[in-house]
Amino acid sequence: MSARPGEPDLTDSCDLTLRVDHxxxxxxxxxxxxxxxxxxxxxSQRGTGVVVIRLGTISPDDRSWPVDAETQQVNRWEKAxxxxxxxxxxxxxxxxxxxxxxxLDLLLASDYRIVTPDVRLLLPVSGGRLWPGMGVHxxxxxxxxxxxxxxxxxxxxxxxQRAQQMxxxxxxxxxxxxxxxxxxxxxxxxxxxxxAVLRQLILEAPTTAYEDALGVHLAAxxxxxxxxxxxxxxxxxxxxxxxxGAY
Numbered sequence: 669m670s671a672r673p674g675e676p677d678l679t680d681s682c683d684l685t686l687r688v689d690h691x692x693x694x695x696x697x698x699x700x701x702x703x704x705x706x707x708x709x710x711x712s713q714r715g716t717g718v719v720v721i722r723l724g725t726i727s728p729d730d731r732s733w734p735v736d737a738e739t740q741q742v743n744r745w746e747k748a749x750x751x752x753x754x755x756x757x758x759x760x761x762x763x764x765x766x767x768x769x770x771x772l773d774l775l776l777a778s779d780y781r782i783v784t785p786d787v788r789l790l791l792p793v794s795g796g797r798l799w800p801g802m803g804v805h806x807x808x809x810x811x812x813x814x815x816x817x818x819x820x821x822x823x824x825x826x827x828x829q830r831a832q833q834m835x836x837x838x839x840x841x842x843x844x845x846x847x848x849x850x851x852x853x854x855x856x857x858x859x860x861x862x863x864a865v866l867r868q869l870i871l872e873a874p875t876t877a878y879e880d881a882l883g884v885h886l887a888a889x890x891x892x893x894x895x896x897x898x899x900x901x902x903x904x905x906x907x908x909x910x911x912x913g914a915y
Contacts, residue, residue: 685720690769694737694745697770701748708757718852719755721778723763723771726790728825733769733792733799745770746802753777753871756864758855762844763787763837776806779867780855781837782847789826789836791819798823809874810836865891 686704688697708719734742752759752774761778763771768790775781775789791807792799798820808816811834819826831837841847865888872881 685722687722687724688771688774689724690726690733690771691724694734694741694770698741698745698748701745701752701774705748705751705755708755717756718758718760718855719752720848720852721752721759721761721774723761723767723775725765726768726771728766728788728790731768731790731793733794742801745773749773749777749802754864754868756861758851758863760848760851760855762848763789764844766790768792773801773803773806776803776810776836780839780851782839782841782844782851783828783831783837784842784844785828785840787828787831787837787840789831791823793823807836809871810834862892862895 686700688700692700704719704721734745758780759778760780760782761775763775763781763783765784765786766788767775767783769792772789772792792801792803798804804816804820807819811819815834818824826834826836828837828840832840839847839851869881869885869888872884
């Protein structure tokens with residue numbers, strides 16, 4: 669689950685790495701991602717708090733994905749991607765050349781996205797038609813309905829520069845290994861339960877009404893207030909944030 673021989677080492681600043689091969693069976697991909705998430709959860713108290721996923725490349729003429737998959741396998745894959753999206757660890761992905769299929773799913777679900785200047789993001793097709801996986805949902809949430817419609821309806825390639833303009837990628841570099849090291853040092857400090865809460869608030873914001881979101885945000889604010897006051901304050905607060913010492 670590390671870089672292949674001859675590739676830059678992306679693991680020296682990170683505990684957990686995974687290389688994604690889009691040609692692998694969907695069940696194998698899901699199992700590898702679940703295993704990565706298991707290790708990240710087990711190491712959350714003593715690791716760096718960063719997982720690195722190196723995305724395999726595909727041929728522009730080989731966009732068909734997944735191949736010979738059953739609905740149950742697709743469901744397991746989607747659950748694995750969702751686990752990545754909810755980890756307390758920071759997820760960093762690295763994409764080079766052409767990115768599509770499962771690699772695109774993982775890019776859209778990650779916290780920090782590093783690509784090389786020659787990257788092309790390709791929407792996956794199955795049987796000549798757009799594959800309607802949860803990547804569609806994430807893409808539209810992140811770029812908006814109008815831009816998502818243009819991309820999904822016409823299946824355009826997304827260059828690295830355009831992807832950055834659309835905020836689909838965070839950094840374009842010719843030296844991914846250095847970018848990963850910098851990201852690991854900077855973002856690893858944010859790992860933890862608070863990161864998972866913040867990420868969830870961000871993910872739900874575009875589709876949640878203000879009134880429905882208010883309670884969740886107040887709970888997160890209450891948690892932050894108690895954290896700043898120190899561990900003793902947590903013992904004096906009830907489940908609704910009331911100061912028990914005042915009663």
